[in-house]
Amino acid sequence: MIKIKNLKKFYDNRLILNIPELILETGKIYSLIGRNGAGKSTLLNILAGILTSDEGKIEIDMNEVILCSQEPMFFKGSVAYNLIEPFKLRDEKIEISKIREFLKIFGISELETSLISTLSGGEKAKVQFIRTVLYNKKIAFLDEPTASLDKKSTALVEDIIVKMKNEGKLILIITHDYEQALRISDAIFEIDEGNILEKRGIYVKKN
Ligand SMILES: Nc1ncnc2c1ncn2[C@@H]1O[C@H](COP(=O)(O)OP(=O)(O)OP(=O)(O)O)[C@@H](O)[C@H]1O
Numbered sequence: 001m002i003k004i005k006n007l008k009k010f011y012d013n014r015l016i017l018n019i020p021e022l023i024l025e026t027g028k029i030y031s032l033i034g035r036n037g038a039g040k041s042t043l044l045n046i047l048a049g050i051l052t053s054d055e056g057k058i059e060i061d062m063n064e065v066i067l068c069s070q071e072p073m074f075f076k077g078s079v080a081y082n083l084i085e086p087f088k089l090r091d092e093k094i095e096i097s098k099i100r101e102f103l104k105i106f107g108i109s110e111l112e113t114s115l116i117s118t119l120s121g122g123e124k125a126k127v128q129f130i131r132t133v134l135y136n137k138k139i140a141f142l143d144e145p146t147a148s149l150d151k152k153s154t155a156l157v158e159d160i161i162v163k164m165k166n167e168g169k170l171i172l173i174i175t176h177d178y179e180q181a182l183r184i185s186d187a188i189f190e191i192d193e194g195n196i197l198e199k200r201g202i203y204v205k206k207n
């Protein structure tokens with residue numbers, strides 16, 4: 001569960017976020033929508049501990065958080081290196097068979113030994129999403145994970161996100177694809193003028 005209370009974030013005296021209260025429960029998918037520059041990534045980065053807020057309180061288990069950022073971040077090296085090294089650094093084991101399984105699912109098995117720098121934008125997004133899933137954290141923040149993906153890959157990502165939810169995970173996803181939000185979300189929030197508003201009623205998915 002995540003609890004946010006009286007969160008405020010300013011950039012150069014400009015109030016970007018102003019959220020009196022927000023509670024997110026485990027085992028649910030929440031979509032965050034809003035115009036460019038509304039503050040969506042800022043909120044996700046604050047929740048993931050990458051940025052600090054100026055005011056307010058957040059209750060969250062930081063050990064259980066993984067962020068799939070809007071701008072992918074990679075080590076210099078191959079796809080395999082980027083999927084193995086983060087876990088090595090944390091003394092965690094990752095099965096190469098598991099990595100290969102995901103590469104196959106996304107149709108990029110042949111890129112296993114390719115340098116990340118040679119990948120297309122969509123291929124990079126796939127590798128970053130695979131890495132996020134491999135972390136197997138209870139809370140996943142996904143910042144526009146399908147923005148550069150084709151239709152088939154987008155559907156794969158949506159299937160995996162729903163599976164994560166069914167495993168009891170909390171997923172907060174930023175998207176500009178309203179249809180996608182309708183397809184997968186338990187609730188849809190919009191950031192507007194810094195505040196976060198729940199789009200209730202017909203927008204909330206019925207199980
Ligand atoms: N380091 C910074 N210094 C000053 N202003 C910033 C900084 N980072 C972000 N901003 C501003 O804060 C606002 C919110 O940015 P944010 O990245 O959260 O938007 P967003 O909702 O994710 O937009 P998009 O849909 O384009 O990704 C923007 O107007 C942006 O220019």
Ligand SMILES: [Mg+2]
Binds near residue numbers: 040041042070
């Ligand atoms: Mg953003």
